[in-house]
Amino acid sequence: MKTSWYREPWAWFIFFLPCTAVVAGITTYFIANTNPDTLVIGDYYKKGKAINLEVGKVKMAQKLGMRFALQLKDNELIIKPTGIEKSFPLLNVTFFHPTLEDRDFYLALTQDGNGYFRHHFEQAVTGKWKLTISPFEGHWKIQDTISLPQSDFIDLIPNPIKAQ
Template sequence: MKSSWYREPWAWLVFILPFTAVVAGIATYIIANTNPDTLVVGDYYKKGKSINLEVGKVKTAQKLGMRFALQLKGNELIIKPTGIEKIFPLLNINFIHPTLEERDFYLALTPDGNGYFRHQFDHEISGKWKLTLSPFEGHWKIQDTISLPQSDFIDLVPNPIKAQ
């Protein structure tokens, strides 16, 4: 007497493996199409040319000896010039989150009486950020990756831009 096919464990193994692959493929397709990557750049040539311009701004900051120190204690951000005598009327600061574009933000700060740039946040800022400092004119730039909050001052110096 022959037993039915569905009573054989090897038959189920033969059916379950391809079925699992199909389900995983459909799930991957759905995830990929509902959460597109916002970090992909369409025009690589223009992006490459703009990176070369940015490298020139970093080199200008190096030549001018631009150095700053940053602290975020509580919800107060303090950025102070270090090692330079120049006073800046306005400092542009971009905070770029490494993965979530909607968390990016921009500050334009003016100095207080001590020449420090201060900002009070209404909520806690934490995590890893790509930080960019530049003057109002935009002829130099300092760029670094930092982790916040920072109870001690950390140095921001113009380092060459790393490959993206």
């Protein structure tokens, strides 16, 4: 007497392997399309050309002698110009998170009576950040990677190697 194929365990084992691959492929497809990687840039050529312009802004900051010191202590950010006699009506400060784009934020700061730029955060800002400082006109910029909080002042100087 011959048994039916569906009663054989080896038949189910052989069907199970391709079915598992199909389910895993469909799952991977849905995960990839519902959670896109925000670090991937669609038009990398234009971004590369823009980086060259940014390096020129960093070199301009070097030429002008721009230097700042930064401190973040007790949720208060203090940025003070060091060695610069010029005053700025507005300073653009941008914080870029290394992996999570939705945590990036921007501040437009004005000087207080001491010539310092201050901002008080409602929540603690911690971790590693890429910081960009530029004037209102945007003709120079300083860019650095920092870890926050910082109880001591750290120097921010234009460095074209870090801008790339």
